[in-house]
Amino acid sequence: MRRSMLMTAALMAMIAVAPARADDISDAIGEAQRAYQGGQFQAAQTALQEALQLLQQRGAANLAAALPDALPGWTAEEATSNAAGAAGLFGGSMASRTYRNAQDQTVEIQVMSDNPMIAQLAAVLANPMLAGAMGRLVRVGELRAIQANDGNVSMLVDNRILVQVQGDAPADAKLAYARAINVARLAGR
Structure with a gap:
């Protein structure tokens, strides 16, 4: 139950930061949401981790753009x-x-x-x-x-x-x- 609540909270937080247009990050978040709703918790976790990695990559690219x-x-x-x-x-x-x-x-x-x-x-x-x-x-x-x-x-x-x-x-x-x-x-x- 606690894990389910944490997963839902993480998913909702990521959806809140996701841009409105379709891209790799929002695709991964959508995949996580579909997997979660389908009861595939491991697949949802993997998709959330992918979305987090993609967000970090975008953040790193933004750091480089400031140089x-x-x-x-x-x-x-x-x-x-x-x-x-x-x-x-x-x-x-x-x-x-x-x-x-x-x-x-x-x-x-x-x-x-x-x-x-x-x-x-x-x-x-x-x-x-x-x-x-x-x-x-x-x-x-x-x-x-x-x-x-x-x-x-x-x-x-x-x-x-x-x-x-x-x-x-x-x-x-x-x-x-x-x-x-x-x-x-x-x-x-």
């Missing part, structure tokens, strides 16, 4: 994105993109969302005293970020998205790339 184009004097590789287990041992979504200048220096932006490890780091980033011990506090738009001694930049968006800008390029280049990220898109605004 900036190459700044003047730089070239950019294609952005890559992964979801769930591929993003790390703890799940979530991840996207990254690497940039290179004429001196062959690189900047890599990595964005990770909805990973339990982020919650642990969020406590540090939210406290200016602790964050300051990790490096120099800088502002990236409205966000507080940490720029470490090596110039790498770390910041938290919407308390669930970790952005790390690293590489062997100068610190000012890393900060410029951090400021070029579409933070509003990352946060889903």
Whole structure:
């Protein structure tokens, strides 16, 4: 009974977030609903898991879309994105993109969302005293970020998205790339 109620709640929550047009996600949700109504609970669970994976993939693609184009004097590789287990041992979504200048220096932006490890780091980033011990506090738009001694930049968006800008390029280049990220898109605004 409890499992049935949980399955129904999960299904209803997914239906509420599903877009109105037909796509792979809504197809999987519809399949889950039909299986559930037909008493095929394992098939319903599998279809719900598929829908969740597809939602995570879409979320990872949205993370990648927030990464900036190459700044003047730089070239950019294609952005890559992964979801769930591929993003790390703890799940979530991840996207990254690497940039290179004429001196062959690189900047890599990595964005990770909805990973339990982020919650642990969020406590540090939210406290200016602790964050300051990790490096120099800088502002990236409205966000507080940490720029470490090596110039790498770390910041938290919407308390669930970790952005790390690293590489062997100068610190000012890393900060410029951090400021070029579409933070509003990352946060889903």
